[in-house]
Amino acid sequence: DLTKQADAYRQLSLLLRRPPGREAYPGDVFYLHSRLLERAAKLSDENGAGSLTALPIIETKGGDVSAYIPTNCISITDGQIFLESDLFYQGVRPAINVGISVSRVGGSAQVTGMKKTAGTMRLDLAQYRELAAFAQFGSELDKSSQAQLERGQRTMEVLKQPQYDPVPVGEQIAIIWAVANGKCDHLAVEDVSRFERELREHVRSRAPDLLAQLSEGKWGDEQKSALAEVVNGFLEVFRPSQPHAEADEPRPVEDLATLSDEASENETAASA
Numbered sequence: 483d484l485t486k487q488a489d490a491y492r493q494l495s496l497l498l499r500r501p502p503g504r505e506a507y508p509g510d511v512f513y514l515h516s517r518l519l520e521r522a523a524k525l526s527d528e529n530g531a532g533s534l535t536a537l538p539i540i541e542t543k544g545g546d547v548s549a550y551i552p553t554n555c556i557s558i559t560d561g562q563i564f565l566e567s568d569l570f571y572q573g574v575r576p577a578i579n580v581g582i583s584v585s586r587v588g589g590s591a592q593v594t595g596m597k598k599t600a601g602t603m604r605l606d607l608a609q610y611r612e613l614a615a616f617a618q619f620g621s622e623l624d625k626s627s628q629a630q631l632e633r634g635q636r637t638m639e640v641l642k643q644p645q646y647d648p649v650p651v652g653e654q655i656a657i658i659w660a661v662a663n664g665k666c667d668h669l670a671v672e673d674v675s676r677f678e679r680e681l682r683e684h685v686r687s688r689a690p691d692l693l694a695q696l697s698e699g700k701w702g703d704e705q706k707s708a709l710a711e712v713v714n715g716f717l718e719v720f721r722p723s724q725p726h727a728e729a730d731e732p733r734p735v736e737d738l739a740t741l742s743d744e745a746s747e748n749e750t751a752a753s754a
Contacts, residue, residue, distance in 0.1 A: 610634025639674035652693035
């Protein structure tokens with residue numbers, strides 16, 4: 483935890499009467515962290531091989547990544563995973579903010595199938611979050627924006643992951659492909675988690691060879707058609723708990739007026 487280390491270093495430096503710098507940290511706090519993180523390395527075979535990976539933890543106040551210590555560590559490391567408390571309390575776990583999280587390696591570390599299926603997911607999720615924030619004001623949305631909002635809700639549900647439940651890369655590709663191609667659009671949001679779980683079981687039992695090919699990085703017309711066939715076959719046997727139209731269909735204005743009249747009558751009867 484480099485934040486606590488920096489705070490302790492600041493307190494000791496102030497007690498030793500060293501000249502303070504930005505936010506009262508000593509001027510060499512950047513070099514303190516860089517020297518520590520430079521220990522992370524991949525050793526050559528001549529020196530015994532092996533590697534040492536550093537995973538520093540930085541605390542932010544109010545989600546401010548532009549503070550002194552966060553910006554220092556961002557400039558040193560090869561990317562960051564930003565965990566947001568608001569997402570955590572909304573039930574999105576792991577609560578990763580994809581807009582601020584960055585990887586310098588990026589898609590270079592992904593297999594071909596993941597690159598092709600999830601290539602635009604980060605941008606799509608960023609647009610979804612902007613649209614969801616705009617929709618909170620009660621503004622009317624056109625059909626395309628509404629469809630994008632509903633697709634984003636289902637994508638967020640798919641990305642939720644229980645603790646101690648790692649997902650193999652082949653199953654990840656199958657799930658993301660299904661969501662990106664609208665296979666979940668007809669489902670209610672409450673059914674998406676069960677859809678994902680049962681789809682993973684279906685693919686494991688019906689197409690283990692396909693999962694092995696996807697994990698090895700194979701992604702061509704043969705794999706696409708096989709994956710589409712497996713997912714479409716699963717959709718034929720999957721039974722949602724409630725149709726999407728009934729689950730999300732808004733009430734007409736007349737029904738809302740009737741409900742308000744009934745509520746007022748009930749209140750009058752209760753008071754009497």
